[in-house]
Amino acid sequence: xSQPQRPQNYRPSSPFRQSRQPQRPMPPVQLIDxxxxxxxFCKECQKIIDIKPLNFKLICPNDKTHVDIAFGxxxxxxxFYKIKDEKFDAERLExxxxxxxxxxx
Numbered sequence: 001x002s003q004p005q006r007p008q009n010y011r012p013s014s015p016f017r018q019s020r021q022p023q024r025p026m027p028p029v030q031l032i033d034x035x036x037x038x039x040x041f042c043k044e045c046q047k048i049i050d051i052k053p054l055n056f057k058l059i060c061p062n063d064k065t066h067v068d069i070a071f072g073x074x075x076x077x078x079x080f081y082k083i084k085d086e087k088f089d090a091e092r093l094e095x096x097x098x099x100x101x102x103x104x105x
Contacts, residue, residue, distance in 0.1 A: 043069070
């Protein structure tokens with residue numbers, strides 16, 4: 001593909017010289033590879049939602065107008081948003097007991 005002819009007094013708008021090398025084509029768009037252990041939390045519904053995102057635009061499946069979605073590990077989401085879970089609470093209590101034992105030593 002040849003470039004169009006430019007007038008003799010043509011100056012590029014950039015103060016730097018344009019490269020004479022042909023530009024490489026952009027790589028094809030790829031779907032993002034999200035880790036399997038992520039959970040998604042809709043801040044507007046206040047619920048953990050089950051979605052498989054294809055791109056970075058996350059939308060709540062319960063209400064398509066909700067776009068304020070947080071993501072993280074199950075433990076981090078439940079800890080940050082104060083979600084009650086018996087299994088999570090038992091693990092937290094066990095960690096606190098171990099920390100107290102370590103402090104006594």
